Amino acid sequence: MTGTGDETVQPTAWQAAWEVLAPVTDLVTPMAVRVAATLRLTDLMGGDELPVEELARRSGADADALGRLLRHLSCHGVYAEREPGVFAVNEPAALLASGHPSMMRDRLDLDGFGGQMDVAFTGLLHTVRTGRPAWESIHGAPIWHHLAAHQQVGESFDALMAAGADDLTDAAEGYDWSGVRHVVDVGGGTGALIAEMLSAHPGLRATLVDLPDTLERGRRYLTGLGLDGRCAFAGQSFFEPLPPGGDVYVLRRVIHDWDDADAERVLRRCADAAGPHGRVVVIESRGGADDDPAMFAEMDLRMLVISGGRERTVADYAALADASGLDVAGVRHTPLGNVVLDCVPRSG
Numbered sequence: 001m002t003g004t005g006d007e008t009v010q011p012t013a014w015q016a017a018w019e020v021l022a023p024v025t026d027l028v029t030p031m032a033v034r035v036a037a038t039l040r041l042t043d044l045m046g047g048d049e050l051p052v053e054e055l056a057r058r059s060g061a062d063a064d065a066l067g068r069l070l071r072h073l074s075c076h077g078v079y080a081e082r083e084p085g086v087f088a089v090n091e092p093a094a095l096l097a098s099g100h101p102s103m104m105r106d107r108l109d110l111d112g113f114g115g116q117m118d119v120a121f122t123g124l125l126h127t128v129r130t131g132r133p134a135w136e137s138i139h140g141a142p143i144w145h146h147l148a149a150h151q152q153v154g155e156s157f158d159a160l161m162a163a164g165a166d167d168l169t170d171a172a173e174g175y176d177w178s179g180v181r182h183v184v185d186v187g188g189g190t191g192a193l194i195a196e197m198l199s200a201h202p203g204l205r206a207t208l209v210d211l212p213d214t215l216e217r218g219r220r221y222l223t224g225l226g227l228d229g230r231c232a233f234a235g236q237s238f239f240e241p242l243p244p245g246g247d248v249y250v251l252r253r254v255i256h257d258w259d260d261a262d263a264e265r266v267l268r269r270c271a272d273a274a275g276p277h278g279r280v281v282v283i284e285s286r287g288g289a290d291d292d293p294a295m296f297a298e299m300d301l302r303m304l305v306i307s308g309g310r311e312r313t314v315a316d317y318a319a320l321a322d323a324s325g326l327d328v329a330g331v332r333h334t335p336l337g338n339v340v341l342d343c344v345p346r347s348g
Contacts, residue, residue, distance in 0.1 A: 038108070122138060195222060246273065251282050284317065285299075
């Protein structure tokens with residue numbers, strides 16, 4: 001039968017379903033962006049329009065495969081195909097430049113922590129079935145062992161954890177350090193928070209606590225800033241007894257990495273080291289599902305998949321503190337969404 005040409009073509013059931021689910025099921029485009037970031041395509045193009053063969057030579061890629069990748073991305077608005085086989089950086093692709101303030105290239109690099117964190121989600125079924133972190137099943141070891149064994153990934157993790165000068169300042173200013181003489185940063189990475197506090201408070205001294213390899217990177221960082229003379233260094237696990245004598249033991253985005261049992265162990269170590277006259281300050285992000293339920297839910301799932309940790313509400317953190325022998329003396333929400341819990345060891 002010959003149609004008149006004005007019939008409405010009805011989508012198939014598959015097409016109709018795809019229109020609904022495509023935005024939350026596509027794995028092709030997100031992985032293609034990560035490959036472009038890993039190959040540093042934006043850096044290699046610079047401001048030039050390059051034939052794919054030249055770009056393949058610069059990136060060490062297969063020209064045909066690279067062309068297919070870039071053509072797919074250009075169809076989704078990332079990179080531009082100026083003429084057949086010739087590609088250039090456009091505004092979205094510029095976000096993948098090394099050194100961009102957003103650090104998107106670092107966050108998506110499949111050779112670094114950001115990309116490997118995302119790859120761990122290919123093991124999400126394992127996590128949902130077992131309740132165990134997918135990171136272990138995908139990368140072969142728990143995250144902290146993996147970072148220790150792979151220097152490049154460990155350094156990438158340190159860099160991402162130290163990123164965001166505004167957030168660091170916001171976190172540091174969430175507590176009144178004016179009467180504090182000695183702060184112990186527990187699990188403080190390479191010392192980004194310590195550097196912020198020491199720079200802002202010339203009379204303050206500090207101790208940085210982290211695993212030995214990370215600590216050495218922290219020592220070099222603080223030495224480069226001329227702050228090492230006011231900072232002691234303790235290369236150890238925070239599950240071990242902590243250096244005593246600090247006025248404040250601060251944990252910034254540490255507790256959410258752990259399940260309740262291990263989180264209590266860390267808090268108890270801090271409480272023991274702080275003694276009757278010290279304090280324990282817990283700094284975490286957001287601190288409640290009401291602020292941004294979608295972000296809270298995503299981060300909660302991320303923490304489970306990566307390390308077995310979880311996001312928590314302020315009430316959850318208070319309950320952990322109570323179980324660890326700490327009383328919450330005060331809670332402050334900062335302008336950029338950090339929550340700061342000021343805790344004191346319970347007497348008796």
